[in-house]
Amino acid sequence: MKYLLIEDNAELANAICSRIRLDGHVIDHADKIDTAIGFSQAGEYDLILLDIMLPDGDGRSFLRAHRDAGNDTPIIVLTARSQVSDRISMLDLGADDYVTKPFDHAELQARCRAVLRRKTGSIQTVHRFGDVTFDPVAGHLSVRGQTLNLRNRELRLLEQLIRAPGQIFSKQKLFDRLFSYDDDVSENAIEVYIGRLRKHLDGTSVTISTHRGLGYRLDHD
Structure with a gap:
């Protein structure tokens, strides 16, 4: 948030x-x-x-x-x-x-x-998408029964994507959601966090697809 x-x-x-x-x-x-x-x-x-x-x-x-x-x-x-x-x-x-x-x-x-x-409009905080379960409050990503603890920005990035699966988010949009005006980082930091999330999701039905010139989207088979 x-x-x-x-x-x-x-x-x-x-x-x-x-x-x-x-x-x-x-x-x-x-x-x-x-x-x-x-x-x-x-x-x-x-x-x-x-x-x-x-x-x-x-x-x-x-x-x-x-x-x-x-x-x-x-x-x-x-x-x-x-x-x-x-x-x-x-x-x-x-x-x-x-x-x-x-x-x-x-x-x-x-x-x-x-x-x-x-x-x-909901008190439900746990997101289920494909074969993964994500709890942004606890900071847990569950993959086939195994719980993974995400780092803070990995957590917030996944939260943004999983709240609107199928929607393409530009790199600028994701950057604005993850960083404040005081953070001294480049927009390319998003690529680093996308890469980390992809490793966590490897082997699941959930993928983060890249749409050249547009951004990233969360999908599942």
Whole structure:
């Protein structure tokens, strides 16, 4: 999963980013609305964590503009405002949930998981495709009863492909999903991770096919 955090408190932002990355996800951090708009226009995110009080404006203006543009990316508001009227107004503007500061990071992570489950319309996290079973939460790939532990980016790459089997993903698209703006890597890194996944899937009915000039696709016999 790829997150966008919009938060101007550097200490809190660093703590949130560290926890999200420990869970194996990718996260970009913006400390003001203008930066967040640039990120959201340039990339695709699974979830946005949005502070309200920001140096260049009110986070609710970002939320309103995001929804008015037809963007349905789930948004969890991080707010110090505890009055019921404030929470209702944010939900009415299109927020999917809110967390009141200060909060426990375990609660924030649980709310993220709940919002993402609602977004996909399922509580099922295990993917079965061909003769392989993939559990992105546990990080396990099961091949003919044998469980393989995947490295973080192998895990996230397979998760992206297996969520839409038969769909061709460009190298740029996969790169955007696996790396944040702060990562200093080349787009060719995708070829390395594709190669590793192919080794894991060797001998199964599942393959990753290359479509020249287009990208990669997950198939099975």
